[in-house]
Amino acid sequence: MKKSLVNLSMLMFLCTASVAVADNTGKMYFGAQYAISYFDESGLDEFNPTLFVARFGKYINDSVAIEARIGVGLEDDTVDISTIDYTLELDTLYGLYAVVNFPLGDALSAYGLIGFTEADATFSASGLSGSADDDGLSYGVGLNWGSDVALNLEYMEY
Structure with a gap:
């Protein structure tokens, strides 16, 4: 989302986060991610809705993988401005990424x-609502700690 949607995520890989393996080519991995989003719209306070994100990937060589993500909103966030409650809920998120380890x-x-x-x-x-969708370039960085099952911390700009 173009209005500066950032996720700080903690992830538990459930399968192959291979760090010390000599060759990852062809290996698949998947994981579950809890993401806290930071959405900043000018004129409003910051919103912090949360997401559940499923990750699926496959290494195309030793250090590069192609990864797909599907996310759904867990909790919306409400900001009070001049006695009016503004609420943001992230409904869904879909993405496809190149990952270099x-x-x-x-x-x-x-x-x-x-x-x-x-x-x-x-x-x-104020009792009115509307939906919006947005798409575009996304990028991020992260750390994996563990081998077959790993903990993860990630910063992602959507």
Whole structure:
């Protein structure tokens, strides 16, 4: 979303986050992610809705993977401005990314990703609501800690 939607995410990989493996080519992985979003619209306070994101990827060589993500909103966020409640709910998120992994040790790796995301949201105030969708370039960085099952911290700009 073009209005500066940022996710700070914690992820639990459930399968292959291979850091120390010699060759990842052809390996698949998947994971679940809890994301706290930061949405900044000029003239309003910051909104912080949360998301559940499922991640699915496949390595095309030792360090590069193609990854798809599907997300759904968990909790909306409400901001009170001059006695009017404004609410933002992230409904869905879909994306496709190229991910480049950089091993930093036996069980630690950093990665960068870039791709395309589409997000749908609902905004409401004073009993009125409307939906909007947006798409565009997305990018981020993250750290994986673990090998077959990993914890993850990620910053993503949608």
